[in-house]
Amino acid sequence: MSAGSEIEQVTVSMGGFEVNAYVVHAPEGDIIVDAGAEPERILAAVRNPVAAILITHGHADHISALDEVRAATDAPVHMHPLDAEPAGVKDYEPFQDGQDLVIAGETIHVLHTPGHCPGSVTLVIGEDQIVGDLVLPGSVGRTDLDGASWEDLEVSLRKVMPLWTERTHLFCGHGPVLHAFREMKENPYLPPVLPDSGATKREL
Incomplete structure (x- = not known):
């Protein structure tokens, strides 16, 4: 993450169901990630002109x-x-797997991470990740929905986990900000692999 950048969590309510939006306070402006409900609360967290709105996936609680x-x-x-097409989102810039977006002075690496839904992405900012519903506290995103796949989800987890370090935080769609290595030890749904080594999470 660029010097001076900060990721602020904004928890909003959609029919009593809590979901997280995020405002990335970047060096040259703000970036909103997911806009699920209560737009006034999301906008109240903005400090500088908004350079872009990024959507991790197209479920209603993330785009309403x-x-x-x-x-x-x-x-x-x-x-x-x-996700944009079935969700009816028009006039958008399409994410591409592996692309680096430079927005408001911050570099955001985009990884396509399907499983919870076909168009899910993970946004890598420095050592941190905004994961949408890929990883949740002690769990992972549901795979019993249309377009979801446990096989795809596991592949996506193995794609993002090698990037985790002892300093990585996971900013997920629901619940508190997570410490990646703690999830690796305690989350039973994560594949038993450790970045850059042959150790399993049980050996941590």
């Missing part, structure tokens, strides 16, 4: 406030086409 937030900020929306 998108139109209001976009109208208020006039910021471009970035989203994976496999």
Whole structure:
């Protein structure tokens, strides 16, 4: 993460169901990630002009406030086409797996991480990751929904986990910010692998 950047969690409620939005306070502006509900609360966390709105996946609890937030900020929306199309999101910039976006002075590495839904992405910012519903506290995203796949989810987890370090935090769609290595030790749904070694999570 660039010097001076900060990821702020904004927990909003959609029909009594809590979901996290995030505002990345980057060196040259703000970046909103996911806009699920209560647009006024998300916008209240903004400190500087919004350079972009990024969507981790297209489920309603992550995009229901998108139109209001976009109208208020006039910021471009970035989203994976496999979720944007069925979700009815128009006029967006398509994410591509492995791309580096430089927005407001911050570099964001995009990884396509399907499993919870076909167009899920993980946003890598420095050593931290905004994971949407890929990883949840002590769990992972549901795979009993249309377009979901446990096999794809496991492949996606093995894609992001080698990037985890002792300093990595996971900013997920629901619940508190997670410490990646703690999840690796305690989350029974994660594959038993340790970044850059042959150790398993049980050996930590």
